[in-house]
Amino acid sequence: MDFYYLPLSAPCRSVLMTAKALGIELNKKLLNLFEGEHLKPEFLKINPQHTIPTLVDNGFALWESRAIMVYLVEKYGKQDDPLYPSCPKKRALINQRLYFDMGTLYQGFANYFYPQFKEKKPADPELFKKFEVTLDFLNTFLSESKYAAGDSLTLADLALLASVSTFEAVNIDVSKYEHIARWYALVKETAPGADENWAGALEMKTLIPK
Numbered sequence: 001m002d003f004y005y006l007p008l009s010a011p012c013r014s015v016l017m018t019a020k021a022l023g024i025e026l027n028k029k030l031l032n033l034f035e036g037e038h039l040k041p042e043f044l045k046i047n048p049q050h051t052i053p054t055l056v057d058n059g060f061a062l063w064e065s066r067a068i069m070v071y072l073v074e075k076y077g078k079q080d081d082p083l084y085p086s087c088p089k090k091r092a093l094i095n096q097r098l099y100f101d102m103g104t105l106y107q108g109f110a111n112y113f114y115p116q117f118k119e120k121k122p123a124d125p126e127l128f129k130k131f132e133v134t135l136d137f138l139n140t141f142l143s144e145s146k147y148a149a150g151d152s153l154t155l156a157d158l159a160l161l162a163s164v165s166t167f168e169a170v171n172i173d174v175s176k177y178e179h180i181a182r183w184y185a186l187v188k189e190t191a192p193g194a195d196e197n198w199a200g201a202l203e204m205k206t207l208i209p210k
């Protein structure tokens with residue numbers, strides 16, 4: 001399976017951790033966004049939306065990290081795999097966390113951080129406050145269970161771990177959020193592929209404005 005990615009990208013890292021958890025070997029292909037490789041015709045043929053991560057499984061191309069994660073478990077995981085169990089309620093909770101991670105938490109971070117490195121704008125305290133509201137939500141979710149969506153590690157933890165590692169790498173302190181801090185210490189040590197995730201997250205430091 002070809003996997004187009006960059007280590008610093010949080011969505012790419014969550015797929016890498018999923019593959020690791022499932023014991024899948026990916027044929028990793030670095031795609032350098034900073035050099036515009038994602039806009040070349042050969043990549044646009046695979047993914048017209050030109051985003052990474054992108055997976056190509058025997059001619060079947062898929063992008064959107066959380067869709068890739070779910071595909072990998074459904075195609076290559078165990079029956080009723082604990083990463084994404086078949087019980088509709090358990091699955092629904094995992095999906096809720098995945099959509100929250102994409103549309104609220106990471107979006108809140110991106111709204112605050114991206115203008116600083118993309119447009120060289122100063123940090124906006126109002127946008128930071130809005131981002132903190134999303135961290136409060138995550139803290140509340142994590143006060144209810146050991147892992148992000150119940151008593152065991154699921155895809156929700158892998159996606160959220162990739163995001164929170166990115167925050168830590170760019171010096172956003174989550175230690176004041178009691179439940180995030182407890183959960184983060186746990187998954188950062190124990191999630192499959194956590195080391196590779198952290199090594200990639202550290203590359204985000206290159207984007208911190210000087």
Ligand SMILES: N[C@@H](CCC(=O)N[C@@H](CS)C(=O)NCC(=O)O)C(=O)O
Nearest residue numbers: 009010011050051052053064065066
């Ligand atoms: N929601 C998408 C986000 C993908 C995304 O925006 N990836 C960035 C890198 S982290 C990218 O490919 N940017 C290049 C572009 O959008 O042209 C996912 O989770 O896969």
